[in-house]
Amino acid sequence: MLEFSKFVVVRAVLAIFTLVLVSFIVFSLMELVPGDCAERYLAFKNSQGAVITAADIQAERVRLGLDQPYIQRWGSWIINAFQGEYGDSCILRLNISQLLGDKFWLSLGLCLSALLLAYAIAIPVGILAATSKNAVLNNSLRLVSYLGLALPNFLLALMIMLFSTVMFGDSLTGLFSKEFRDAAWSYERVKDFLGHVWLPIFILGWSATAFAIQTVRALMSDEIGKLYVTAAAARGVSGRRLLMRYPARHALSPIINSLGFDLNRIFNELPIVALILTLTEAGSLLIEALARSNDQQLAGAIIFLLTASIVGINFITDIILALTDPRVRRSIVG
């Protein structure tokens, strides 16, 4: 037990250290953007007719704390970030946590559902593909996984849009119907939401599914030829019982470890898919922040949050693996 809590603490410290490194990278990127917040704000005021002097800019810098040294500002940014506070957006002049609000959780929910869907499909199909000798099935699965690589999610989204527009005259975009877009949460709104949300989840999960099928299949075919499986079969265990009790348990535990990287892959696709399907959540906010208004505070906060959720997932999967996989547990307890 003591070893286990030590393991958890070490993992937690490592995760926090990673986040601090990430925050340094993100913060430096934000700083690299030409022009700072004070200049932007005053440029905006200037466009409203006010006359701005160099002294005004300097005074604004002092007010925003931009005159302090780099390390100190990074320090205060990271301390605030860990408390869920990211300051104000330069362009929108709004508090970022308020601006993000539900949107971030909605995005995270979308991505996690996509991940779940990917593995809900990949695990049974992958196991089937590894055990089946059916050439047609195997070849068509190979084709699907190649297509998962060659047809990235955003091209798939485009193709689905093209197809549905031509066939049904509706492009299937958005997360809500018009009348529910700004309404409060209610039973009807949830129903409407569920009617729209399946498509983005499917599209986001598309390449992840293709990858996951490949992985499950490879891991499973490695395990299936091993002696302990033959031994179990010799003892009279057969069929699904044999697969589930012996090779599947071994093959699936490495997958838990790769969940974080799968989530990373889904996050990569999120902004572009969001743009195509006109989803109104953090992904499109990121596009907005980067492509249109060049809002470094907002972009930094979103990238930091995305990375933080990956680090969080990695931490959780490490713990789960240590709890469930006896091989990993042995290596911790020693």
Place this chain on the structure above:
Amino acid sequence: MTDTTNIDAAAERKLKEAYFTASQGQLIWQRFKKNKSALAGAWVLIFLILSGIFAPFLTPYDATIAGRDKDYMNGAPQIPSFCDDNGCSLRPFVYTTERSRSIKTNFRWVTETDTSLEGRRYVEFFTKGVPYTFLGMNFETHLFGVDKGMIHIFGTDSTGKDIYSRTLTAINTSMAVGTIGVVIAFILALAIGGIAGYYGGWIDSGLQMMTDTVRTIPSIPLFMALAAFIPDTWSAEARFFFISMVLGLIGWPTLARRIRTHLLTERNQEYVLAAQLCGASPAHIIRRHLLPSFTSYIIVDLVISFPYMILSETALSFIGLGLKDPVNSLGVMLQNVTSADVLLNYQWYFIPVIFFIILVLAFVFVGDGLRDAADPYSDSSK
């Protein structure tokens, strides 16, 4: 009887000898040849790359705004035919279109097609057209064209640019972006992975920590942030190089990890020790022993990472953060296709997508085939 067995045995010995003395490259090629889908992928890939390189000759018009057809904007693909109501001809033809507005059309622009005998445009081969420079020489012969006016076999976009010409040039751009990106990723990975693997110890741990951190950050959002730094005043060429560099930064962490792992395992092998005991210098060991031990893996990794570069470029350009007109790439060509107008009326905007899926698939097949072929244990495991 004995003669034939002797000859057979001799032939077999010769085969075995050839197998044992074959170089790494020959072995890989032998295994690669057996993989039918990879071989097919390689042929398709060569074909596409060649058609990208020879695009100026294969395409009838300039892919930039200079080659636009002002009489045929948002025009549907023109498929040459041999026969119509006015009879048949041995030479395939398309029709003349004209864009005009007058009081008859309520002053709106209308495209009219002239389907009479006079309106036929006959397809010709090796026509003289827009001059272009290839390998430092000037040419003006194009593979095909029509006797008068223009022909657009994939249709035209909203400004009248020929989609067929743009598609082939875009393959070129994608290959160029991918090559620069892969080279940059490779150099970074070789330096960082090489240092980590060669020195080991705390340098290795520190660099591993850094690589893993960079790997955790979702790369596309991060590089969207990087690409957003490009000032609007930059020229298209400057943008092109910056984007290629950014893509190079996407690829290095995975590669660096692989190089490090290879170096770490190979460094302690007995053959390295043997070489050291024979008095070989470190430079000699690295050049003659370590590098050949994993060049094939590196080449495979580079081929596999190529399609990711192409697709990332497409994604970045598609959202408007990557390349811009007049540089042609798939992402640039797809920039405006999400509008309902295009989806409903101008579906031929999507024709280039097919080429790119084939290009990426070809890369994936070749990469997979190479990976299997480069694995020295793939024969024994089967």
